[in-house]
Structure formats: C-alpha cells, structure tokens
Amino acid sequence: MMLEENDLPEIRVNVIERAGSARKQWMNCRIGEHLQLETDNLASYFFAKWEPIVFDLLLLAAAVEFCDKVKKRPKLAWGRSIHLRLPVHEVSAWQKASVGEELIRALELLTGDRWQIEFVQRRTVAPAPQQGMLPLEDKVAVIPFSEGLDSRAVAGLMSQELGARLVRVRLGTKATDRQKDDQGRVMPFTTVPYKVSSGALRFPEPSARSRGFKFAILSGIAAYLANVRRVIVPESGQGALGPSLVTVGQSHDDFRNHPVFTSQMSSFLRTLIGVTITYEFPRLWFTKGQTLQAYTALSGSRDWKTTRSCWQDNRHASVEGKRRQCGICAACMLRRLSVHAAGLEEDEGIYLWEDLGAESLDAAAPAGLKRIETAQRHYALAGTLHLDHLAWLKQSPLGASVIRANVLRLAESLKKPTAEVQNNLDSLLSQHQKEWKSFVTSLPPASFVRKWTALQ
Numbered sequence: 001m002m003l004e005e006n007d008l009p010e011i012r013v014n015v016i017e018r019a020g021s022a023r024k025q026w027m028n029c030r031i032g033e034h035l036q037l038e039t040d041n042l043a044s045y046f047f048a049k050w051e052p053i054v055f056d057l058l059l060l061a062a063a064v065e066f067c068d069k070v071k072k073r074p075k076l077a078w079g080r081s082i083h084l085r086l087p088v089h090e091v092s093a094w095q096k097a098s099v100g101e102e103l104i105r106a107l108e109l110l111t112g113d114r115w116q117i118e119f120v121q122r123r124t125v126a127p128a129p130q131q132g133m134l135p136l137e138d139k140v141a142v143i144p145f146s147e148g149l150d151s152r153a154v155a156g157l158m159s160q161e162l163g164a165r166l167v168r169v170r171l172g173t174k175a176t177d178r179q180k181d182d183q184g185r186v187m188p189f190t191t192v193p194y195k196v197s198s199g200a201l202r203f204p205e206p207s208a209r210s211r212g213f214k215f216a217i218l219s220g221i222a223a224y225l226a227n228v229r230r231v232i233v234p235e236s237g238q239g240a241l242g243p244s245l246v247t248v249g250q251s252h253d254d255f256r257n258h259p260v261f262t263s264q265m266s267s268f269l270r271t272l273i274g275v276t277i278t279y280e281f282p283r284l285w286f287t288k289g290q291t292l293q294a295y296t297a298l299s300g301s302r303d304w305k306t307t308r309s310c311w312q313d314n315r316h317a318s319v320e321g322k323r324r325q326c327g328i329c330a331a332c333m334l335r336r337l338s339v340h341a342a343g344l345e346e347d348e349g350i351y352l353w354e355d356l357g358a359e360s361l362d363a364a365a366p367a368g369l370k371r372i373e374t375a376q377r378h379y380a381l382a383g384t385l386h387l388d389h390l391a392w393l394k395q396s397p398l399g400a401s402v403i404r405a406n407v408l409r410l411a412e413s414l415k416k417p418t419a420e421v422q423n424n425l426d427s428l429l430s431q432h433q434k435e436w437k438s439f440v441t442s443l444p445p446a447s448f449v450r451k452w453t454a455l456q
Contacts, residue, residue: 008072008080008113009080010081011027011067011083013026013027013067013070013082014029014410015035015085016031017030017087018124019030019123019124020087023085027070029066029085031271034196035066035194035197036197037058037062037193038131039127039130041191041194043129043325044190044193045058045225046142046231047354048225052089052125053088053090053273056086056088056089056090057217057321059194062215066213067210068205068450069198069203069208070203070204070205075209077250078251079113079114080114082113083116083149085118087119087120087121087123088119088121093272094119095263096271102264102268103117104117105222105268106213106264109264110209110256111209111252112253112413119251121209136188136227139167140165140228141231142166142168142226142232143167143169144215145168145169147306147308147309149304149309149335149390150288150291152295152304153234153291153292153294153295153304154283154291156295157283157295157298158282166200167188167226167228168190168281171192188222188225189222197259203263208250209221214320215256216261216262216279220269224269224277229275231277231279231280232282233281234283235257235281235283236284236290236291237286237428238287239288240258240259240408241258241428243258244260245256246389247416248382259279259281259414260409260413261414262279262413265277265279266278284424285425286423286428286431287431288334288338288341289337289338289339292304292342292344293343296342296344304344309328309332309334310327310329310331310332312325312326324349324351325352326352327351328351328352328353328361328379328384329379329380329382330386330387332383333384334383334427338435339437340435340438349359353365353366356443356447357444358447358448359447384449385452385453387432390429390432391436391437391454394429407421407422443453
C-alpha cells in the first residue's frame with residue numbers, strides 16, 4: 001500500500017547542543033544525552049588531526065539512526081516523512097544544494113522514507129579529542145570488520161593480498177573493541193565513536209534500515225582520514241543482492257549492502273569533502289558458502305566458528321541464561337546453508353533451534369525454552385522462504401523482470417557492461433540454487449524446513 005506524501009507518518013527531530021533550546025512539537029534530541037560522542041572513541045578516528053566537518057558527519061550518522069528508530073513504520077505501508085534539524089560547524093559546506101541533493105537521494109534510496117534535512121550553525125565548537133598521533137603509512141584500503149562470518153572470511157582473504165596495508169574498521173560497540181597500543185592509546189577505528197540512546201523516549205522501530213548509512217559513513221570517513229580511497233565491502237552475493245531481489249511484503253527494497261547504495265554514498269561524500277571514496281565488492285558474485293570455503297582452504301583456520309550471524313538479542317536468542325544464535329532467522333539460515341555448502345560443520349550448542357530435521361518448529365525447540373513467540377515463528381518462516389524464493393527466482397513468473405531491473409541498476413552503479421553483469425548474476429543465482437537444493441535435500445523428508453520449500 002502506497003501512501004501519499006502528505007499522509008505519511010511525520011517525524012520531526014531537533015538535534016540540540018547541551019545549552020540549546022528545545023522546540024515545541026518536535027522531538028528534541030540532545031547531544032550528550034541521546035547522541036553521545038565519546039572523547040576516547042573520537043580519538044580513534046581523529047588520530048592525526050581534528051576536522052570539524054568529519055565530526056559533523058559522525059553526528060549526522062548518529063542523528064539518522066535516532067530518526068530511523070524513534071517512530072514505528074505504519075502497519076499497512078512503509079515510509080515516513082522525516083524532518084531533521086542538525087547543528088554543524090561549517091554550515092556553508094552543508095547548505096550547498098548539491099550536498100543536500102546527494103544526501104537525500106542516498107537516505108531515501110536506503111530507508112524508503114521521505115527526508116528533509118535542515119543544517120544550522122552550531123553555537124559552540126565541539127571539543128577536539130586529545131590527538132592520538134598514530135599516522136597510518138602505506139595503507140591502501142579499509143575494510144569494515146564485525147563478528148560476522150563474511151567479515152571474518154573476507155578480511156582474511158584480503159589480508160593475504162594486502163597484508164598490513166589493509167586497515168580494519170570495527171563496527172562493534174563492545175568495550176573489548178577498544179584495542180590500545182603499547183602506550184595506552186586507542187587504536188585507529190577500533191570502536192564506533194558514538195552511541196545513540198532513546199533517553200526518556202523509546203525506540204519501537206526494529207527494521208534498522210539506517211544501518212547501511214552508518215556502515216558507509218564510518219568506513220568512508222576511515223578511508224578519508226587514513227588517506228586511502230578504497231573501502232572493501234565484505235558482503236557476499238546473497239547478502240548484498242538477495243534482499244533487493246526478493247523483497248518482503250510491503251517493505252521498501254533493501255539496499256543496505258548494495259552497490260547501488262554505496263555508489264550513491266560515494267557521490268555524497270565526494271560533493272561534501274571533495275574526494276572520491278570507492279566501495280568495492282570483491283565477493284559480490286560468490287555465495288557466502290564459496291567465500292567461507294575459500295577462506296578455510298587458504299588459512300586452515302577454524303576461527304570462523306567464533307563468528308556470529310544472528311541479529312537477535314539475549315531476550316530472543318538465549319536459553320537457561322546462555323546466549324546462542326537462534327538458528328532460524330534469515331541470517332542464521334544463510335549461515336547454515338553456507339557452512340553446509342563449504343563442507344564444514346558447526347559445533348553443537350550453537351543454535352536455539354538446533355535440529356532442522358524435526359517435524360515442526362515446536363519439536364525442534366530446546367527443552368529450556370518456555371514458549372515460542374509469534375514473531376519467532378514469522379522469522380523462521382520468512383528466513384526459509386527468502387532463501388527458497390531466491391533459489392527459484394529465475395523460474396518464477398516475475399523473476400525475469402526483477403532480474404532485469406536489478407541488472408540495469410547494478411551495471412550503472414558498478415560501471416560494468418550490462419551483459420557482464422547479467423552473466424555474473426545468473427551464475428550467482430544458479431550457484432545459490434545448487435547449494436540450496438543440496439542443503440534442503442540433506443534434511444529428512446518430514447523436516448519442517450523442507451515442508452516450507454518448493455522441494456517439500
């Protein structure tokens with residue numbers, strides 16, 4: 001269901017400095033309370049020099065995340081109308097028409113919302129962190145690094161090629177992420193330099209479409225400050241392209257890890273800071289299983305087993321006080337498919353729903369799980385159907401038009417011939433189908449997963 005722009009739910013967020021005045025009929029988002037930019041963490045970014053415009057970029061990323069979470073999307077539609085008012089140091093740079101146009105284009109492509117952003121002059125200068133003075137020499141690329149499977153594997157593969165010239169940008173927020181050198185200084189880019197808090201408000205919207213903006217901003221800034229121009233995106237083909245090829249319900253196409261979105265972010269950063277940051281996808285035309293297989297064949301390492309793919313928190317992915325991965329959401333199902341395709345095995349006790357061969361979701365539930373929430377049932381069905389629909393996309397009635405549209409968008413963003421992109425995408429989809437068929441048929445005929453698929 002599409003709503004007219006005037007009918008969209010409205011979000012008005014006024015970001016204010018510590019001594020700033022609140023606005024009536026706005027959600028007032030205070031720097032220091034809702035948007036916390038921590039000095040030690042900032043020092044890991046501004047390791048060579050303080051650049052106010054980069055600080056403003058970090059504040060923008062935090063504010064966009066706040067806007068995205070603070071109001072739930074409508075049940076029968078998707079988009080919202082978001083008006084953000086943000087104080088910046090160099091207001092003349094932000095108020096250029098080209099900057100605003102490129103930024104709005106990126107945000108609307110990513111989130112499916114309608115955005116209006118008003119930049120105003122800061123009243124005070126943000127305090128610069130103590131300089132880390134950790135120059136990075138002879139670096140050629142940065143790579144976002146998290147606890148995910150693709151992240152571990154692709155970082156390992158690229159390290160074989162680039163060695164110490166590859167800079168890792170940590171996307172986690174744990175205290176253990178704050179790696180320090182022998183002088184006690186936080187190492188560059190080892191922690192996210194801000195936190196977003198709901199304060200007295202709450203964050204009811206779980207779709208997290210703005211996460212792609214956070215990823216692109218943090219990695220783009222890291223490349224700029226490290227004086228390199230390449231960002232390695234660690235996503236494999238199913239994760240990067242699958243969500244835009246197989247959409248869910250009324251949701252806007254998901255471009256969080258897609259070359260169409262990163263190409264637009266490159267344009268935005270170029271208009272603002274005057275340099276071209278290129279986002280590269282070395283594993284775009286490979287499945288996650290192929291990437292994992294290549295990594296383990298190269299390194300012989302078993303450290304992939306310590307990675308985490310499930311996005312669910314402790315409330316929904318733990319039993320008897322022990323946090324696990326749920327094993328049934330889309331991310332977990334793709335992980336399990338990929339481990340199978342790579343000819344590997346997980347250790348026992350990794351997942352809540354360990355036995356996919358059980359006759360029902362209830363029968364597969366662990367003994368300590370008191371009840372299965374309705375949302376979990378939906379996640380399980382959606383996770384299986386997403387991979388199943390992707391496997392049979394080329395054979396579906398609407399598949400040809402969906403694939404054609406994606407090929408054209410990819411060819412433009414990657415600056416590659418259409419025929420080359422078509423062949424690569426066809427090969428990726430065929431490989432995914434092969435892996436999916438092998439995975440599903442390895443389950444017993446009575447398996448609840450198998451019953452949900454075209455191979456039942």
